[in-house]
Amino acid sequence: MTQRPERLTLDDLPGLVALEREGQSHPWSEALLHEAFVDERAQVWGLKMTDGLKGFAVFYRLPFDAELQAITVAPRMRRQGFATTLLETGIAQANAWGSERLLLEVRASNQAAIDMYRRAGFLRDGVRRGYYDSKEGREDAWLMSLRLAAGKA
């Protein structure tokens, strides 16, 4: 893909809300998405085409690590490397922060995301039992991380 991720601003919130509702089975609320623009530890990156926002990711700076909090790609734009490009941007940002690891949590049933993270080099660190609500009751979270340059020193 040729698009480069850009840093999103509050002006992008309506597009973000629409994409999250379209692309996520458990979408973030508008209030949570809004918070990501207000919290100075957070960065929201997106991929835009002429007809709108096609993918976004939210990264947080933690005291020693960074965290991928959300990543969504429009259903019709998947399997074209959009999420991987957004991840690469977050990894570069986390390295610039001096973070030791990039952390994330993912539903154990979300095979597409798990495959993507594994392909990007993330390893599973553990499982948080019954962490998420799901239609079938509770669902486990996989805790995954990618060791960054500062974490290898």
Ligand SMILES: CC(C)(COP(=O)(O)OP(=O)(O)OC[C@H]1O[C@@H](n2cnc3c(N)ncnc32)[C@H](O)[C@@H]1OP(=O)(O)O)[C@@H](O)C(=O)NCCC(=O)NCCS
């Ligand atoms: C998970 C998600 C972000 C992936 O976005 P994407 O832009 O399609 O991902 P990429 O094109 O960068 O995929 C990279 C690799 O991940 C793996 N992958 C991605 N989607 C996959 C799928 N549906 N099935 C199997 N492997 C998949 C593949 O190895 C893929 O490489 P390939 O296409 O060359 O085989 C997207 O499916 C999505 O938005 N899902 C809903 C939101 C979500 O679950 N977010 C994650 C929350 S933790």
